[in-house]
Amino acid sequence: xxxxxxxxxxxxxxxxxxxxxxxxxxxxxxxxxxxxxxxxxxxxxxxxxxxxxxxxxxxxxxxxxxxxxxxxxxxxxxxxxxxxxxxxxxxxxxxxxxxxxxxxxxxxxxxxxxxxxxxxxxxxxxxxxxxxxxxxxxxxxxxxxxxxxxxxxxxxxxxxxxxxxxxxxxxxxxxxxxxxxxxxxxxxxxxxxxxxxxxxxxxxxxxxxxxxxxxxxxxxxxxxxxxxxxxxxxxxxxxxxxxxxxxxxxxxxxxxxxxxxxxxxxxxxxxxxxxxxxxxxxxxxxxxxxxxxxxxxxxxxxxxxxxxxxxxxxxxxxxxxxxxxxxxxxxxxxxxxxxxxxxxxxxxxxxxxxxxxxxxxxxx
Numbered sequence: 095x096x097x098x099x100x101x102x103x104x105x106x107x108x109x110x111x112x113x114x115x116x117x118x119x120x121x122x123x124x125x126x127x128x129x130x131x132x133x134x135x136x137x138x139x140x141x142x143x144x145x146x147x148x149x150x151x152x153x154x155x156x157x158x159x160x161x162x163x164x165x166x167x168x169x170x171x172x173x174x175x176x177x178x179x180x181x182x183x184x185x186x187x188x189x190x191x192x193x194x195x196x197x198x199x200x201x202x203x204x205x206x207x208x209x210x211x212x213x214x215x216x217x218x219x220x221x222x223x224x225x226x227x228x229x230x231x232x233x234x235x236x237x238x239x240x241x242x243x244x245x246x247x248x249x250x251x252x253x254x255x256x257x258x259x260x261x262x263x264x265x266x267x268x269x270x271x272x273x274x275x276x277x278x279x280x281x282x283x284x285x286x287x288x289x290x291x292x293x294x295x296x297x298x299x300x301x302x303x304x305x306x307x308x309x310x311x312x313x314x315x316x317x318x319x320x321x322x323x324x325x326x327x328x329x330x331x332x333x334x335x336x337x338x339x340x341x342x343x344x345x346x347x348x349x350x351x352x353x354x355x356x357x358x359x360x361x362x363x364x365x366x367x368x369x370x371x372x373x374x375x376x377x378x379x380x381x382x383x384x385x386x387x388x389x390x391x392x393x394x395x396x397x398x399x400x401x402x403x404x405x406x407x408x409x410x411x412x413x414x415x416x417x418x419x420x421x422x423x424x425x426x427x428x429x430x431x432x433x434x435x436x437x438x439x440x441x442x443x444x445x446x447x448x449x450x451x452x453x454x455x456x457x458x
Contacts (some may be wrong), residue, residue, distance in 0.1 A: 103362035105154030132309035176254035197251030279355035298343030348398035412443035
């Protein structure tokens with residue numbers, strides 16, 4: 095069992111005398127990634143800055159390897175904790191390599207002269223993050239996403255025991271989001287770095303975290319594994335979601351269904367209906383969907399987006415009752431869209447639904 099590197103006990107954080115978050119406790123082990131989530135304005139960034147000693151604590155204590163951080167010198171703290179925040183860099187006439195090199199300053203002495211070993215560590219950090227190609231480029235001449243990656247390289251060059259990042263994926267495209275979070279995971283495991291970060295992308299928090307801290311109403315609301323946090327309707331309650339729904343299984347959000355009586359009936363299954371559900375919702379067309387098994391991959395999307403949903407129990411053939419209910423609703427719709435060509439034992443009655451509707455239309 096790995097030991098706790100960072101321990102936070104009953105801290106209160108804020109600005110001046112104004113407390114933003116109070117009574118916060120947490121522990122992070124080496125090699126572990128802890129992600130902080132919560133609504134806008136909950137105080138996530140304030141917590142990070144206070145743990146990193148960029149803001150004074152208003153109460154409680156933070157310790158590194160059992161030593162109160164308040165008793166550590168600035169240089170000792172810099173050798174232990176590295177931070178990567180999203181604020182813009184205003185450095186004049188500094189290349190990307192110059193910025194990464196500042197990560198070695200806690201080790202160079204007061205003159206800031208890098209040794210051969212320091213320069214090797216800088217190059218390795220740049221290679222690891224993929225920014226060697228812009229090493230000689232002025233930091234002001236690169237994109238926000240590149241700047242974010244350069245700052246990560248700087249943090250890695252610092253060789254910390256604790257790495258703190260505030261929304262590290264905020265300026266990155268999806269490919270680079272995955273690349274960065276994968277890199278953090280590898281760093282945590284291979285170098286036993288304790289990573290603490292905030293993320294707005296809940297699907298990524300769910301997939302790349304070992305532990306999640308949820309902040310709401312100026313306090314810690316819940317701490318646990320992704321499996322514990324992303325279960326039931328907790329995320330919807332945490333964020334107070336009213337304008338749609340959240341699928342905890344996949345970490346995705348869906349819009350609200352269109353109001354009104356269903357105009358279209360969608361026969362889907364196996365994920366085939368999801369694109370149609372979303373297209374109809376975007377067009378403001380209320381629709382019915384069915385018959386969908388409760389364990390079907392598209393069940394959550396159908397439940398969120400359909401004005402009416404006809405379901406069947408998992409692993410059971412579609413019952414006569416569900417069939418008749420779906421048929422009655424289908425006959426009131428102006429159009430039927432069938433998204434699948436394949437029907438098996440469990441959903442054969444959906445094929446019968448389609449055939450029955452065809453006969454009904456011919457008789458009209």
